[in-house]
Amino acid sequence: MGRDKVTKKRRSREPAERQRKRKRSQIVSKISTSSVRTTSYRRLRNGLKNQLAFSEDRLASIHRTALRVLDNLGIRVLHAEARRKFKVAGALVNEATKIVKIDQTLIEQALASAPSQFTLHGATMEKDVVLGGDSLVFGPVVGPPYVSDLDYGRRPGTLEDTRNFIKLSEHFDVIHVQTTNVESQDIPTQFRHLKTTESQLMLSQKPPFIYSRGASQVLQALEMVRIARGLNIDKFCERPFCYTSINTNSPRQLDMPMCQGIIDFAEAGQMLIITPFTLAGAMAPITISGALILQHAEALAGIALSQIVRPGAPVVYGSFTSNVDMKSGSPAFGTPEFVSAAFGAGQLARHVGLPWRGSAATSSNLPDGQAVYETAMSAWGTVLGGANFMMHSAGWLEGGLTASMEKFIMDVEFLQMLSEIVQWEQLDDDEAAFQAIAGIDPGGHFFGSDHTLSRYRTAFYEPLLSDWSNFGTWTEMGSKTTSVRANEIWKRALQDFEPPFMDNAIADELKDFVARRTREGGAPPES
């Protein structure tokens, strides 16, 4: 204390400017050696207010109109067993046209039995995620046939690429679940589900994704998840450990593999996302509310089937409503209409009391400015709409045709920033701030104040990708663009990657299963 006073006195003789500079450089050198900030991106809760697209009246009208679509017009169900199940449950089925008309009572029964919130389980409790309420789950891109990176450009995806995205998705905490990401085109389609499911289970503890491409593939993949989690069939079917996404064939159609997927996943108690593919102006009415009416009707039809199969089956209300470029007919993403549709979709999902899935998407052909602003628009729209699950949230490019390694890293940075924002809570007390202000002379600075020193390690988000150095330093360091820095980051992450723990016996059982199914010819996709 006495010593502090002496130091203080001595310093007060220095010119103010020199004092400041010395202090600052001391702090800066102290800080550069400080430890990394602890982050918590695993169980996100979205504290933002939901933005609305519609008044309560209008929302009710859209819901009513969707019920009218199901009751008066119906939906074409191509799958005979699904039609039979609908019929037994009380729907009006025309076997000639395959049109199933579903009345309000049936929909209300389904909505009553579908859980409004549930947990999707990982290999460990740490990797569990909650769907519903104010939870927010980010999943990586899924579906693109192509992969791209700065080194080799755009090319068909291979299993190695798939495994790389799985590793990155495991590495970053802000990615909560797995997908098969880019298509492993070097693996014949009858074996692909085996390889992609095995890769997700061996390289990651996060809940895996399974495509609904027919019962044979689905049942094999579910079996693999069961083995990996070390459960018997009954225990496995009690809770969801993996998930699939069901796209309706808008307008008003559910095809064979989609119906089969709903049946198989619901029977096994695994998580379903029912996502109509309602592009306004193409497969749906050109107005956003019109597209949402169709989306709502189709989603409710799929949800109803899941609950007919197994009341209480965990199901997520999915939306993918966007618009098309009316000049070319191609889909557009991250548009203002996409955002408004997301706000409306969130309202509809809450109206029926189900968890809601949205997306981050862009039409851009490379990970540049357009890719980032369209993704930022769609991601903000989805998060502000109150989504519980944001699919395609890292790596998506080119309307879903390409998975980009650099874009993946840019998106992870964006998701981490979003996570900080939605979880932000300032608990610091105002008296401490007043004292800090009182301790610094007018025109001075806070670099060396106790208030700063006791907090600087954890005060701010530390970027993964952003370069905050000034132009001179940045130029000296090689004028690296965001893409170049992203390229270095994913390479380092892959280099350092260590597969998570898996019990040897389980790993062997899994390998044996894959080997046996492969010898038996795998399972071709069904359509």
Next chain:
Amino acid sequence: MGRDKVTKKRRSREPAERQRKRKRSQIVSKISTSSVRTTSYRRLRNGLKNQLAFSEDRLASIHRTALRVLDNLGIRVLHAEARRKFKVAGALVNEATKIVKIDQTLIEQALASAPSQFTLHGATMEKDVVLGGDSLVFGPVVGPPYVSDLDYGRRPGTLEDTRNFIKLSEHFDVIHVQTTNVESQDIPTQFRHLKTTESQLMLSQKPPFIYSRGASQVLQALEMVRIARGLNIDKFCERPFCYTSINTNSPRQLDMPMCQGIIDFAEAGQMLIITPFTLAGAMAPITISGALILQHAEALAGIALSQIVRPGAPVVYGSFTSNVDMKSGSPAFGTPEFVSAAFGAGQLARHVGLPWRGSAATSSNLPDGQAVYETAMSAWGTVLGGANFMMHSAGWLEGGLTASMEKFIMDVEFLQMLSEIVQWEQLDDDEAAFQAIAGIDPGGHFFGSDHTLSRYRTAFYEPLLSDWSNFGTWTEMGSKTTSVRANEIWKRALQDFEPPFMDNAIADELKDFVARRTREGGAPPES
């Protein structure tokens, strides 16, 4: 009618797939020749819900603590006349330390007289903008010494660059006011205000920006605005026709030119934005709430001075609170902390009943991914925080050191999209959508439906910059990146630019004024 039926019948014999393709190509060719969508970006009203950073209790505590800072600690006011005015109004002034202590009553009087909403006038009513309520005004970048574009890279700004940004800001409706944007470094500082003000007035009808760099410059520039608007002094001083931005020298200091600016603008009834430069961890406490307490205290001090000078003077509550990189001490923008601070700043501005100014900003050294995601974060934060005025909303780069031509275009696209979102309202009725859905068979498409055909011209936002073509077409067209396309767009806009109408007599008077003041030696900046 009969003819339609015949056509319909004939078509029904075609295979469904061929029918669809033919229909679609007909629609597409019809659409390509269609007229451009009408947009309305001039008088934006933000229909989104404001996001909050603090509870009501906490907000009140921050406000109270800021009042305590002003009352107990005070603010150093370097300007003698400003101190005198504070003293006359009842503040406690210490002439030795230049510290002015302002009590709650004085602040409350100022807040009672400052208008909660007012109009900033352009050359025509069409270019008027409203500050306050749910209005949303976008202003371009202001302040950078450097300019950059794809052709010539980064270099010191010249008057020609300044004029180019003024032209672009006039060209795009979504930019509502002018600034001096990049510094015209080829013009000596004693003449620069004459040239930049003249350029804004001759090339644009939107409200111009004037730097507060001493009374001589400010009074000359105000005189020019008065001449350009064809008003006598009394009429000019009745309503605001131009604006300035006042940065406090945080912490707790108002310097000479800033005080002088407040006095001159308030006396002339012109618009002031009082913006503390409170970077958390550097010139302000390291916590966001601490930085906001300081920001609030400093803003209130400046606002109080404006109202002491002239009760009712139009003043905007400005905020620029962000954080610094604790490793290097450099400011960071578009961070999660920036967004949370924006939410809080909006609450504080509404708490004191004043229009609020935020910013769109980034630290990126070039207009790539980082620039776009940081700008998207800060812009969303500002708009969700409920800002009435977003400064630096187009062209800002490199922490405000560079104004980029390509970034300007990227930002305009983003602002247009934001405008569509904040103004979105879906009035279309659900019965029409139901009928449209009823008219299309399951698995069909809506391209040719009447519902689509009667709406496709105006249904969707048409992008300025985004390229939605598929990878093949995009490659054939030269694989143009967002920056390359932006480069083409600003060049075309400049090429096509026509200065707006100005009465010859007024133009001559303005030229004469500039020539005379130039002969007389202009006016050097004061500090």
